[in-house]
Amino acid sequence: MGRSDKEHLFQLIAQVAQAIANPHRLELLDLLVQAPRSVEQLAIASALSLANASQHLQRLKRAGLVIGERQGTTIRYRLADPGVARLWTELRRVAVSQLAEVDRALDRYRPARRRFPTISVKDVRAGLARGDVVLLDARPALEYEAGHLPGAISIPIDQLPRRLRTLPKNALIVTYCRGAVCVDADEALEQVLASGRRGARLEENVAEWSQAGGRVEHGAVAL
Amino acid sequence: MGRSDKEHLFQLIAQVAQAIANPHRLELLDLLVQAPRSVEQLAIASALSLANASQHLQRLKRAGLVIGERQGTTIRYRLADPGVARLWTELRRVAVSQLAEVDRALDRYRPARRRFPTISVKDVRAGLARGDVVLLDARPALEYEAGHLPGAISIPIDQLPRRLRTLPKNALIVTYCRGAVCVDADEALEQVLASGRRGARLEENVAEWSQAGGRVEHGAVAL
DNA sequence: ACCAAACTCAAGTAGTCTATTGAATAGTAA
DNA sequence: TTACTATTCAATAGACTACTTGAGTTTGGT
Numbered sequence: 001m002g003r004s005d006k007e008h009l010f011q012l013i014a015q016v017a018q019a020i021a022n023p024h025r026l027e028l029l030d031l032l033v034q035a036p037r038s039v040e041q042l043a044i045a046s047a048l049s050l051a052n053a054s055q056h057l058q059r060l061k062r063a064g065l066v067i068g069e070r071q072g073t074t075i076r077y078r079l080a081d082p083g084v085a086r087l088w089t090e091l092r093r094v095a096v097s098q099l100a101e102v103d104r105a106l107d108r109y110r111p112a113r114r115r116f117p118t119i120s121v122k123d124v125r126a127g128l129a130r131g132d133v134v135l136l137d138a139r140p141a142l143e144y145e146a147g148h149l150p151g152a153i154s155i156p157i158d159q160l161p162r163r164l165r166t167l168p169k170n171a172l173i174v175t176y177c178r179g180a181v182c183v184d185a186d187e188a189l190e191q192v193l194a195s196g197r198r199g200a201r202l203e204e205n206v207a208e209w210s211q212a213g214g215r216v217e218h219g220a221v222a223l
Numbered sequence: 224m225g226r227s228d229k230e231h232l233f234q235l236i237a238q239v240a241q242a243i244a245n246p247h248r249l250e251l252l253d254l255l256v257q258a259p260r261s262v263e264q265l266a267i268a269s270a271l272s273l274a275n276a277s278q279h280l281q282r283l284k285r286a287g288l289v290i291g292e293r294q295g296t297t298i299r300y301r302l303a304d305p306g307v308a309r310l311w312t313e314l315r316r317v318a319v320s321q322l323a324e325v326d327r328a329l330d331r332y333r334p335a336r337r338r339f340p341t342i343s344v345k346d347v348r349a350g351l352a353r354g355d356v357v358l359l360d361a362r363p364a365l366e367y368e369a370g371h372l373p374g375a376i377s378i379p380i381d382q383l384p385r386r387l388r389t390l391p392k393n394a395l396i397v398t399y400c401r402g403a404v405c406v407d408a409d410e411a412l413e414q415v416l417a418s419g420r421r422g423a424r425l426e427e428n429v430a431e432w433s434q435a436g437g438r439v440e441h442g443a444v445a446l
Numbered sequence: 447a448c449c450a451a452a453c454t455c456a457a458g459t460a461g462t463c464t465a466t467t468g469a470a471t472a473g474t475a476a
Numbered sequence: 477t478t479a480c481t482a483t484t485c486a487a488t489a490g491a492c493t494a495c496t497t498g499a500g501t502t503t504g505g506t
Contacts, residue, residue: 005331005332006250006332006404008328008331009325009328009329009332009404010246010247010249010250010404011246012318012322012324012328013246013249013314013315013318013404014243014244014245014246014248014249015318015322016314016318016321016322016325017240017243017244017245017249017314018244018493020237020240020244021237021240021241021243021244022237022240022493022494023230023233023234023236023237024233024494025237026233026236026240027229027233038452038453039452039453039454040452040453047226048495049495049496050452050453051453051454051455051495051496051497051498052494052495052496054452054453054454054455055454055455055494055495056494058454063321063322064317064318064321064322065317065321070502070503072503072504073450073451073452073453073502073503073504074451074452074453074503075452075453075454080321081317081320081321083316083317083320084317084321086313086317087310087313087314087317090309090310090313091236091239091310092236093306094287094288094304094306094307094309094310095235095236095238095239097304098239098286098287098288098303098304098306098307099235099238099239099286099287101235102232102235102236102239105228105231105232106232108228108231108232109228109229109231109232181229181232181233181236241463245463247464261482261483262482262483262484263481263482263483271465272465272466272467273482273483273484274465274466274467274468274483274484275464275465275466277482277483277484277485278464278465278484278485279464281484293472293473295473295474296472296473296474296480296481296482296483297473297481297482297483298482298483298484
């Protein structure tokens with residue numbers, strides 16, 4: 001139990017940090033927080049070459065952050081533990097609050113984020129209980145099926161233009177997506193507001209909702 | 224708001240992760256979670272050369288994780304935000320729970336950790352309220368002064384042999400130190416138990432106690 | 447048995463990170 | 477001014493990391 005044991009311990013913990021110390025691997029994690037996926041799906045979603053995505057995923061696997069399971073001919077990767085989602089959330093929070101540069105990058109990526117109203121988890125819960133809030137999940141159907149907020153309806157952002165008119169006129173339409181580093185809910189909210197409806201954005205994602213004690217529903221899109 | 228803005232955003236967040244992706248910088252952070260210190264103090268405590276410690280600290284500063292303030296001739300580094308301590312805690316938790324290798328390294332660094340009884344924050348609170356628990360802070364006095372659990376007494380591990388007899392015989396002696404990656408509380412507990420007293424170790428450190436809603440006391444050693 | 451699909455592996459190059467050394471700077475004290 | 481202390485800076489060699497390309501492996505279908 002000397003210094004070399006201590007160094008070894010910190011060395012191992014640092015290896016986990018190294019695994020998340022790469023922008024592409026963070027994007028892969030952010031995708032996997034939403035839903036398990038195959039290597040090819042992940043490569044496409046993150047605009048990586050197949051071999052590159054595979055290698056990044058293996059690095060995450062070696063660090064114990066994700067698990068890859070063979071399902072017939074494909075390999076399905078998923079988060080190894082909900083703690084991994086918490087780690088990613090905490091990293092994002094620190095980065096956003098401590099580096100002004102990250103805040104500026106967020107403004108560039110999500111130019112509308114300060115213009116639009118936001119709403120808290122607590123107020124959404126109350127609104128759902130009263131029945132005067134409609135929760136709109138703007139993510140791809142795949143992610144909605146893997147887990148969504150109770151009572152949320154699935155309208156992937158690319159389907160919203162033709163399904164906008166099905167939304168009630170008198171409710172508050174609350175949009176959400178993958179969370180702080182995702183624009184889908186912003187774009188959905190833009191269309192909602194442009195249609196004359198009232199709306200707000202929930203900043204949290206499904207993982208954060210769940211961490212805040214919220215129940216998560218699974219299963220197919222209700223039609 | 225295209226892919227390049229998204230890539231830039233992930234790039235910046237990854238820079239924060241890179242800052243913690245080094246064993247020496249993690250050790251520096253672990254020290255700074257306990258108390259602010261000068262470059263020289265940090266270099267000595269982490270067994271780094273002065274120039275090397277300085278460079279690592281600057282990297283942490285650039286990532287917004289620590290702040291360095293000139294105080295006369297020395298520069299005092301401290302955590303930039305309590306969120307940084309949470310990030311380090313979360314990283315440690317994920318590493319310990321997901322990598323069996325980390326668990327083994329912990330066993331080597333803290334061989335007694337499974338032999339000795341542990342106690343939860345909740346039970347310590349109750350025991351303190353009843354008055355049948357003595358809380359022993361085994362860290363250096365500097366760290367005790369920067370913040371300790373309410374009612375804890377300071378007996379740095381190197382002073383324990385000669386102050387052991389001042390501890391009551393009939394109370395439960397609960398030891399704590401910097402947390403999961405620190406052996407001081409183990410060593411203190413070993414001596415406490417060897418003296419025929421009852422004892423237990425608190426795994427949490429001051430930062431985690433505080434995150435769990437506990438109050439933290441500041442100020443000099445009570446004699 | 448053979449083929450195709452979905453991944454993984456190996457090797458190479460360009461780029462990045464680390465620790466050390468010795469020099470430079472900013473405050474303090476005489 | 478000068479000397480001294482605490483810290484930072486600059487340069488460098490050696491060690492890792494990332495992405496690409498092309499070849500290899502495993503599974504399922506025909």
